[in-house]
Amino acid sequence: MTRTGEGRDARAVGRSVPRVDGAEKVTGRAAYVTDCVVPGMLHAALLRSPLPHARIRRIDAGRAATHPGVSAVVTGADLVQMPGLDPYFGPAFQDQAILAIDKVRFVGDPVAAVAAATREAAREAAQLIEVEYEELSAVLDVQAALRAGAPLVHERLRPSQAFADLMGIEAERQTNVCYHFKLRRGDVERAFAEAAHVFEDTYTSPAAQHAPLEPHVTVAWVTEGGLLHVTSSTQSPSYVRLSLARIFGLPLSKVRVTVPYLGGGYGAKTYDKLEPVTALLALRTRRPVKLQLTREEEFVTIxxxxxxxxxxxxxxxxxxxxxxxxxxxxxxxxxxxxxxxxxxxxxxxxxxxxxxxxxxxxxxxxxxxxxxxxxxxxxxxxxxxxxxxxxxxxxxxxxxxxxxxxxxxxxxxxxxxxxxxxxxxxxxxxxxxxxxxxxxxxxxxxxxxxxxxxxxxxxxxxxxxxxxxxxxxxxxxxxAPSISGATVMLNADGSASVLSSTVEMGQGSDTLLAQIVAEALGVRVPDVQVVHPDTAVTPYDTITAATRSTFHMGNAVLQAAARVREQLFAIASDRLEVDPDLLRARDGRVFVAEAEDRGLTIPEVFGAAFQAAGTTLVGEAVYQTSAIPTxxxxxxxxxxxxxxxxxxxxxxxxxxxxxxxxxxxxxxxxxxxxxxxxxxxxxxxxxxxxxxxxxxxxxxxxxxxxxxxxxxxxxxxxxxxxxxxxxxxxxxxxxxxxxxxxxxxxxxxxxxxxxxxxxxxxxxxxxxxxxxxxxxxxxxxxxxxxxxxxxxxxxxxxxxxxxxx
Amino acid sequence: MGFDLLEPRTVAEAVELHARDGNAVFLAGGTALLILQRQGLPLPRRLISLRGIPGLDEITAGPGGGLRIGALATLRQVERHPLVVRRVPLLAEALRQVANVRVRHTATLGGNLAHGDYRLDPPAPLLVLGAQVRAVGIGGEREIALAAFFRGLFETALQPGEVVTELAIPPTPPSGGTYLKYALSSNDWPCVGAAALVALDDHGRCREVRLALTAVAAAPVLVRGLDELARGEPVSDRLAARLADIAAAQVEPVGDQRGSEWYKREMARVFARRALLAAARRAEAGPVGDGTKEPVA
Known part of the structure; x- marks a missing residue:
């Protein structure tokens, strides 16, 4: 085992400091999306397909639309008539419609959405929607899907353009295989012929549920200036912003995605889930709309x-x-x-x-x-x-x-x-x-x-x-490749803020990022505030998933903090008349490496640079990893x-x-x-x-x-x-x-x-x-x-x- | 979904309310009803809550060492009640294994039985304890032996409009009892549940053997015909195995995700045997029942 790092200087990093969000969470004060209430908010419910594969012949939403409390009922047929709307989404293929268009593809596929004054009214109204289906033969497992002449789940596919690693993918035509990865190395057949023993087995692993404590939940509303604000239980706020902007034809600046604490994700809350349909209802009704899944719906979502x-x-x-x-x-x-x-x-x-x-x-x-x-x-x-x-x-x-x-x-x-x-x-x-x-x-x-x-x-x-x-x-x-951006602001009192789109979903990212900044700037961990994802102010981040945040966002935050430190040291070196390379930051002070009593407190450094209280030094960084496509x-x-x-x-x-x-x-x-x-x-x-x-x-x-x-x-x-x-x-x-x-x-x-x-x-x-x-x-x-x-x-x-x- | 909640103050009033609206449903702890609602079954428009009826959750000593348990007593109340712990520890042991403590604080013993689900734990110990269900309907009050109470899948001997008011547990002979819950994971329903009660004579030979199994048929099973084989015999591994074979022949498992028909029958046999042996060991160690002290757990 090898060890690198800061040796005895590592005080905030490498230590099991308590969670910065611990007390708030164990006392029940932490707010999640489910706690979000916006004045005038409507509640949404979805009607879902009872069939695994069927053509939608007719939808009669008349009774639902006149149900007491109902503000809007939307179906797939409505989507195609909305000018400027691209109703399809998906991170790899844009294969999922906001609401099923023409046909449904699984038991639970959303067919219609209702926004109403209460959750109960929305659910009641959804049950009043009459759908006439023409059942199609379904492919219920992989074997059936691969059979020659099997019914196609999707007749055509459109690749998404959201991620570099997925841009090149091409679906095979006229089969249910939407992607085939091939790896060939050496000469397998010759090697098998030379082998003393050949082992051949088939192993299976079943479908399983993520079961996050908090189900998927999204609130969307339109604020002044036509800004679409979506607060959502998502692990990928930057992607959701991009997706909503594309679906609704909005500039990225007009979509604001915020994510408070997440009640567990485990991958279930990656990419777009409820955001497109909730935003659609908010835009349709011009009212805030909240959609929260029941546990039963959660099971058929992902x-x-x-x-x-x-x-x-x-x-x-x-x-x-x-x-x-x-x-x-x-x-x-x-x-x-x-x-x-x-x-x-x-x-x-x-x-x-x-x-x-x-x-x-x-x-x-x-x-x-x-x-x-x-x-x-x-x-x-x-x-x-x-x-x-x-x-x-x-x-x-x-x-x-x-x-x-x-x-x-x-x-x-x-x-x-x-x-x-x-x-x-x-x-x-x-x-x-x-x-x-x-x-x-x-x-x-x-x-x-x-x-x-x-x-x-x-x-x-x-x-x-x-x-x-x-x-x-x-x-x-x-x-890889993947990207994390971060902004670090050091305040005149020695406290700091981190602007990052990494989602705190229980994994401890708030504490980790605070530790990195505290270490880099020599400030106290509890004085570092990590601002939760808000795409209006927090820079792009690929996703909070894939064991990537410590490495990618950690590096982005570390580099951003280093840029703040450069500014801090530049100011201090003038005042102390010493080369900035000889300066160190620790315990809220900037001092000379070999003469620790020669130094300034952070407020003193700020005082030297600014003639005002409450000022900030800001550093930004984007950390990007690269890969060569296979x-x-x-x-x-x-x-x-x-x-x-x-x-x-x-x-x-x-x-x-x-x-x-x-x-x-x-x-x-x-x-x-x-x-x-x-x-x-x-x-x-x-x-x-x-x-x-x-x-x-x-x-x-x-x-x-x-x-x-x-x-x-x-x-x-x-x-x-x-x-x-x-x-x-x-x-x-x-x-x-x-x-x-x-x-x-x-x-x-x-x-x-x-x-x-x-x-x-x-x-x-x-x-x-x-x-x-x-x-x-x-x-x-x-x-x-x-x-x-x-x-x-x-x-x-x-x-x-x-x-x- | 909206519903009317009616809150009668007496059992007679509750029964009367039901007579006026045959579609109304009695509400006790509400745990099962809530589940049905979440599964998409429409809730009745009218619920008759039994929760406000005074005295319906009392637990009292019955004549000669038995117990009376009000139908609205929660599973947790019963599990913790000193009389239950002392006189029928088997029941307390079984209730401790039901769902989780939050559910046990809400679900009631009467509601549990009236629900008639095939995979509940409490029916098994109550069957071996020979419990009697007291039910009140518009026509009056009657007692139904629990052994005749469960009729099939979600089907009990209760007539429409009849409400369970009390459970009477007769005095048990000095005996050892146990409930073994076999589940695939710690919070799950049982794959098989087995309750056994064994009474021994002074020579350590069987005086009486009772065994009930849950989750292995459309309704809980009280196994018949064990005493003929067991009476006068010491409870050996061999006897327990033979009794378990009798039990396995009386179950009619419906395969579910916790086990196929084959597996459940196999497990009925395994846990019948283990429960009988465990009950016998307890009977040997220090029987409970009339005039005896608390068991060695």
């Missing part, structure tokens, strides 16, 4: 991709990985949302962080008549890690090799080429693996299995169980990202042999965070990711029947609760400073989510000798797998249960 991964690996007799061929099928639902980027970014990591000379990857983004899938913490990587880390484990086990040692031997090292041809750097994956293995005392038993468990007794009743240990690693690349045919790029982030997990599980239920007894998860700005927050992020992922590994799954979601509420869809958290769970920080990171930091938002499922699956295999390939690992699946594998033994067990003894 989810984590259901994925099927076919993975084939050729291995030499000595265990070297010769070739890997991966085909990944992503069920993206009815609208692409950001799916093509998921398919691309996760696609090129689908062979894993291993030294494999021959790689072939095909990653397919497939439209189906299901609710849309999009970004979810990890951005598709956990689904492909589930496949490649389960199979890597199977390879080690089959060859009789220790899974940890096997991985260590074949993991990429500094300077090695990734499957994309990108040289790896700042990659502490082996250190992460070693850390988690140590934490669960790996090595006490062959191939990860624990010593046979003693009989477990509960309430005096014996239970027969087996225990096992498993590990997994994961890798993800930071989004080649269309080979997926190769010398620089696919600027930053890799890697992690590892280790689990010890206990499986009940009669029920199949898996209990995680011990769990450790490590993330290479670079140099942590706030170690405690890093550990919390790692822990939070792990707990969420444990729920997704063991029981979370969205069930569909005929395109209809059947467990779309918290009655029937469970997320991990406190009592589902393993009794021992340890988040571990691994530090490999990034040369370009702010103070060496990388980021940590997703790292803890990458490898959880595979570690648990591998532990189950170690316990039972049975490999499960479908998530979640429900007890029924585990029991079934045990019985299918060894029917004879199961039958004997059955007799033991019933027979004497």
């Amino acid at each position: 989810h984590k991709h259901a994925v099927t991964t076919r993975i084939r690996t050729g291995v030499a007799a000595d265990g070297r990985l010769l070739a890997r061929e991966v085909a990944v099928y992503w069920d993206s639902g009815a609208y692409a949302d950001i799916a093509p980027r998921v398919v691309h970014k996760s696609g090129y990591t689908a062979a894993g962080p291993y030294a494999i000379p021959n790689v072939k990857i095909d990653s397919y983004c497939v439209y189906t008549n299901r609710p849309p899938a999009g970004a979810f913490r990890g951005f598709g990587v956990p689904q492909v890690v589930w496949a490649y880390e389960s199979q890597t484990d199977a390879i080690a086990t089959r060859l009789g090799l220790d899974p940890v040692a096997y991985r260590r031997a074949h993991l990429l090292r500094e300077g090695d080429l990734f499957a994309t041809g990108t040289p790896m750097r700042s990659l502490a994956v082996i250190e992460c693996l070693d850390a988690v293995a140590r934490e669960i005392e790996w090595g006490s038993g062959l191939a990860g299995s624990s010593p046979p468990a003693p009989e477990v007794r509960e309430a005096g009743v014996p239970r027969r169980v087996l225990r096992g240990k498993g590990v997994a690693v994961g890798i993800k690349a930071a989004l 080649d269309h045919e080979t997926g190769q790029s010398e620089r696919v990202t600027v930053m890799w982030f890697v992690g590892a997990s280790a689990a010890e599980v206990e499986v009940d042999l009669e029920t199949g239920q898996v209990r995680v007894l011990r769990f450790a998860t490590a993330a290479d965070v670079g140099r942590p700005i706030n170690p405690h927050h890093c550990r919390q992020q790692i822990l939070g990711s792990a707990v969420t992922s444990i729920g997704q590994t063991l029981f979370e799954c969205l069930h569909f029947e005929g395109g209809q979601l059947t467990n779309g509420s918290f009655l029937d869809y469970m997320i991990a609760g406190y009592r589902d958290v393993p009794p021992i769970i340890t988040p571990i920080i691994v530090e490999r400073a990034h040369p370009e990171g702010p103070y060496g930091a990388k980021g940590v938002g997703e790292t803890g989510a990458l490898s959880v499922a595979a570690a648990i699956g591998n532990a189950v295999h170690a316990a039972l000798g049975v490999r499960l390939r479908d998530l979640p690992l429900t007890p029924e699946r585990v029991l079934q797998a045990m019985r299918e594998r060894e029917p004879a033994r199961a039958a004997r067990r059955g007799q033991v249960e019933r027979g004497p003894g």
Whole structure:
């Protein structure tokens, strides 16, 4: 491990300072969009499609329009008649209409919107809208969507122009595949022919819900000067501004997007969701309008991709990985949302962080008549890690090799080429693996299995169980190219303001940015105020997602603060008659490095420059990372990202042999965070990711029947609760400073989510000798797998249960 | 959606209000009703709230060691009541496992039973405790054995306009009891719930065995025909397994996302056996019931 940074000078950075928003949040005073009330505000409700795929023949909104309290009813047919309105939106393809035009594509597709005096009146009126549908045959899963002659979810597609990395994408014509990522490296077929062993498996990972505490909510209104003000629960205020400006034909200056605290996002609140329809209603009624989803609507708005991964690996007799061929099928639902980027970014990591000379990857983004899938913490990587880390484990086990040692031997090292041809750097994956293995005392038993468990007794009743240990690693690349702008204002009293479009969604960005500014300017963390996103004043930022804010916004803020510091030092150097390079800032003072008592307080520096109170020094910066686009045919790029982030997990599980239920007894998860700005927050992020992922590994799954979601509420869809958290769970920080990171930091938002499922699956295999390939690992699946594998033994067990003894 | 909330002060008045509007619905804790509303079922225009009726949530000692529990007592009130904890710890143990503490503070025991959902926890312990439901309708009052109360999916023996007012739990013989809730995650409904009560004679042999299962049929199941096999026998692993086979043969699981029909039947067998053994161990350790002290938990 290497360390860089400021050494003993680092006082605000590198310390677990308390959250700047902590007291406000735990006392319930923090305001969220749902608390936003604008005088004269109307409430909106949506009528949604009951069918997965149908042509809209006729809509009669007459009864709704005359319902008491109703101000406006809008349908897709109205949209096409509005002059200057482009009714389609979407970050990759502009494939989603504000309200369905001509046809509906999933159960839950918004068909009409109502604005009324109360939420109840709006909902009642929405139910009075009569829609006549002509049902079309639907494609309800990926297999159906890929069949020759399958009905098309979209007949034509229009790429969006919002992001550089997505500008080149082209949809395949007359199929439901809206994007196909290809990676070709080496000669896979020849390598397979030379391989001593070939492993081929199919792994699946189901659709799952983000379940943020706060549902999607947007308030829109038009203020003086024709300014469209939208306050919204979004992770991407800058993108939403751009999208609204385009939809409504407004200059960017006439769209103001503000985001207060966000009540959790996890990717669900990226790109446009409710903003276009809410803004439309506000413009139509010239009244403020609020739209807030119910939990049930939340379930059909966005989810984590259901994925099927076919993975084939050729291995030499000595265990070297010769070739890997991966085909990944992503069920993206009815609208692409950001799916093509998921398919691309996760696609090129689908062979894993291993030294494999021959790689072939095909990653397919497939439209189906299901609710849309999009970004979810990890951005598709956990689904492909589930496949490649389960199979890597199977390879080690089959060859009789220790899974940890096997991985260590074949993991990429500094300077090695990734499957994309990108040289790896700042990659502490082996250190992460070693850390988690140590934490669960790996090595006490062959191939990860624990010593046979003693009989477990509960309430005096014996239970027969087996225990096992498993590990997994994961890798993800930071989004590139990407851009963060920031403004830092230092006030005459030594307090500072940060203008940034990074959304504080619970991850701790307010505290982190305050720490960076406090460190750079030598002021106190509590005196730094981070101004929440307001596109009227906060500069462009690509998005608060993708584990990018610490690195990108951190750098932007650091550079902006450095520009303030330059001005501060320039003034002070005049007054102190010393070269500015010799000056330092700390404890609210500017002083000479080798003569600390020679200095000025910040108010004294301001006094020297300005003859007025309350003045400011302002610094601005835009931090931009670049990348070389992957080649269309080979997926190769010398620089696919600027930053890799890697992690590892280790689990010890206990499986009940009669029920199949898996209990995680011990769990450790490590993330290479670079140099942590706030170690405690890093550990919390790692822990939070792990707990969420444990729920997704063991029981979370969205069930569909005929395109209809059947467990779309918290009655029937469970997320991990406190009592589902393993009794021992340890988040571990691994530090490999990034040369370009702010103070060496990388980021940590997703790292803890990458490898959880595979570690648990591998532990189950170690316990039972049975490999499960479908998530979640429900007890029924585990029991079934045990019985299918060894029917004879199961039958004997059955007799033991019933027979004497 | 708008509705009228009627707030009678007596049970007779409540029943009378329903007689005037047969579409009205009785409201107790409201947790189930709220769920139905959120699932898109239209709420009735008229709700008859039972919450303002004095005395309907009282918990009192019954004759000879039994208990009377007012229908409007919340699950939490019942769970924490000293009489319940002392006389029927099995019930307190089961209620502790229902949903979460916020729901338990709102949901009522009477409402829980009247709802007739197949996957609720409280019916299982109440079935093995031999509870009687007291119901009042326009025609008067009657008692219904809980064993005859559950008829099918969301179907109970209650007549339209009848309201549950009280639950009577008769004295239990000195025995050990347990409720095992088997769920896929900590906040979930049960995949299977199993309640068992085992009474032993002085030689540690079975005097009486009672077992009820929930979530494994359209209605909670009180397993029949166990005593014939068990009476006079020590509760061995073998006996428990044979009794569990009898139980598994009496369930008719409807597959849901918590388990297929096959899996639920298998789990009915597993948890029937575990519950019987656990109840027997408690009976051996120190039975509760008439004139006995609190159990060893």
